[in-house]
Amino acid sequence: MHALARKLRNLATIDDEELQALVTMFRTKRNIRRGDDILTIGSSSAYSTVLLQGVACRYKIVENGRRQIFTFQYPGDFCDGYSYILPTQDSAVSALTECSVSIIQHKDIERITATFPNLGLALWRDTMIEASIFREWNVGQRPARERIAHLLCEQTVRLEAIGIIGGAIPMTQVDLADAAGLSTVHTNRTIQDLRQLGVLLRNRRAIAVAHWDRLVEIAKFDARYLNIPQVLSKWSSPAQICHDARNLH
Amino acid sequence: MHALARKLRNLATIDDEELQALVTMFRTKRNIRRGDDILTIGSSSAYSTVLLQGVACRYKIVENGRRQIFTFQYPGDFCDGYSYILPTQDSAVSALTECSVSIIQHKDIERITATFPNLGLALWRDTMIEASIFREWNVGQRPARERIAHLLCEQTVRLEAIGIIGGAIPMTQVDLADAAGLSTVHTNRTIQDLRQLGVLLRNRRAIAVAHWDRLVEIAKFDARYLNIPQVLSKWSSPAQICHDARNLH
DNA sequence: CGAATAGTTGAGGTGGCTCAAATTTTGTGG
DNA sequence: CCACAAAATTTGAGCCACCTCAACTATTCG
Known part of the structure; x- marks a missing residue:
């Protein structure tokens, strides 16, 4: 509870x-x-x-x-x-x-x-x-790569807020597609794209972040909208703090 | 106040x-x-x-x-x-x-x-x-016509809720485009399209509804999400009640 | 009456879609 | 532990809704 x-x-x-x-x-x-x-x-x-x-x-x-x-x-x-x-x-x-x-x-x-x-x-x-x-x-018409990346950033930060750090993001590509409003085919291609870029882990079936900094950069992610105090304190200057946040693992 | x-x-x-x-x-x-x-x-x-x-x-x-x-x-x-x-x-x-x-x-x-x-x-x-x-x-990827129509339905109902009935919707095509997440060009073409269909008034610079029932139908609009009591009471069976709502003018 | 502002039109490009099938992974019962 | 069914992921090909760029026209307003 x-x-x-x-x-x-x-x-x-x-x-x-x-x-x-x-x-x-x-x-x-x-x-x-x-x-x-x-x-x-x-x-x-x-x-x-x-x-x-x-x-x-x-x-x-x-x-x-x-x-x-x-x-x-x-x-x-x-x-x-x-x-x-x-x-x-x-x-x-x-x-x-x-x-x-x-x-x-x-x-x-x-x-x-x-x-x-x-x-x-x-x-x-x-x-x-x-x-x-x-x-x-809602933020209008982010291109697919940015959109997926943003979604993944959000989930990563929210998982960290409840103490789950560094694991795979527990959802399928279909779930991701339905959240992003993209087709599963295009979602899949976008994920492969992010893997190519070294941002997501390869070889793995699961979706797991390999390179947090770059993911944040691609997503243009700014966690402030989540209003999570532990995160906010590290988020005043976006770039390097996200880095800090993930240096744990 | x-x-x-x-x-x-x-x-x-x-x-x-x-x-x-x-x-x-x-x-x-x-x-x-x-x-x-x-x-x-x-x-x-x-x-x-x-x-x-x-x-x-x-x-x-x-x-x-x-x-x-x-x-x-x-x-x-x-x-x-x-x-x-x-x-x-x-x-x-x-x-x-x-x-x-x-x-x-x-x-x-x-x-x-x-x-x-x-x-x-x-x-x-x-x-x-x-x-x-x-x-x-957010509701994902409505096509442009439906999207604009939905936006117009929402504004019409909200205006009615504050007692403004049957007038033009007080915003420009640019405003509409920025809300819908469409380009102004495409928004303009969509509005012309709705005028062709007899749903919006022609000849007028302003955006004004000519045929409410059809607009609702195109938008697949269901006002319940707005939670406006006066509207809700008329919205149990979508089709003809919207009609009633606009028979005033 | 000139300068913004708002709306309209044309042309060409593309991101993401659909359809359809193959492949891989996971789960289940024997 | 295997075999099969179900679920998830991947690939290819063609298409179209919506975009961008760029001009032109109408309207509003000081």
Whole structure:
């Protein structure tokens, strides 16, 4: 459960008592297999779902049958986009890897944010950061290489923020294509291209970063929109700090 | 000032006393000429700006020099995307028509939402609806005609929500292009195309809807993501209700 | 009435698409 | 541990929606 607690701690001044109170409101825990839906469209309910482990994505099937992925979700993220505030669900969430989730009743959120305003503030902030990600993805017509590179930068930084450093990015090329709004064929060619450039590992089936600095450069990536404090502190002068960030492994 | 009040009243149960209290916190009023910036990037401040009259847009200049518009703003909208919650401003706001704005101190927001939790809830909801618009714009690779049509549907509905019905949509083709992520040339051709189809008025320099039903059909527009109560009630069965909505003029 | 600003037109180029098939990897049951 | 099915990745070929560049025309406004 502390996946959520860890995140919120970064978003406002919250003491352990408050976090503890929040954590105890999550009771049930459910496991979802890769490929299965965590939430479906139109499901309106009295509780919210939070991701504990694994990677999920929020998506929608558009008219032509394509799947559009809006955002990726990591441990600590609210799957349902705060259905507590806006009950209408216009997108579904599915598990990209094995996942486990837990739920909290809306009335519990209401009660606890009334008691601890700081918690409410942190949750509100969290929704705004999500919006910030949507906005960044919008940025019009990045060419394919830059677009894929940007997506990979974002996932790398978000994974690091939850302590997963230097591993492969746990999603398929199809997932990436659906998030980037590119065809799988072109996505594949772009990835091969990045491998050629030495930016992604070769030989590997998985997608793994080989040369972080160059990836950032290609993506013209600036992590500030993610508002992750640990990252922000290193991001004031883009170039060399990303470098520092990866010198660990 | 009641531009904001009108909007919030739709988002939560708020009584007049609460709205009144909020309204009185806005003191100064400022007029901005078409084309001028209301907010610039990086401006961090102790107050939030609300649009009272006119139309504005939130945008960013991307690397290649293009202007990417993220969203349009109408009376009652917070220009700064609730800098109260997330102070970092990564985009600017400029006036597309003559505008007037007013400001409220962050500490006043803090005080009043503490006193009236319903107001806080309404504001939070408002941010989520904005996010919902970002998400909708993301929807991958709509072809140009559908994309422009969708944008026009959204603006029409949002204008109606603030009582402006049946007029021209107050923005240039360049604005539209920058919002749609299309070149101005192609935007122009697409608009001519829509005029050919009888969907937009001909002969006019302005962009004005001639045939609402068909526009909705082309756009595959479903207004639910806007979460405007007066509209939602008419939108359960898409086809004929939009029709009703426009039978006024 | 001249200078911006906004809109329109033509021509040629290309990034990313679709379709279709092959190959490789992963997962599953025996 | 193998064999087969399913999923993921790769390759080739042709095409078109949208782009860029570059001019010209209409409108607005001081």
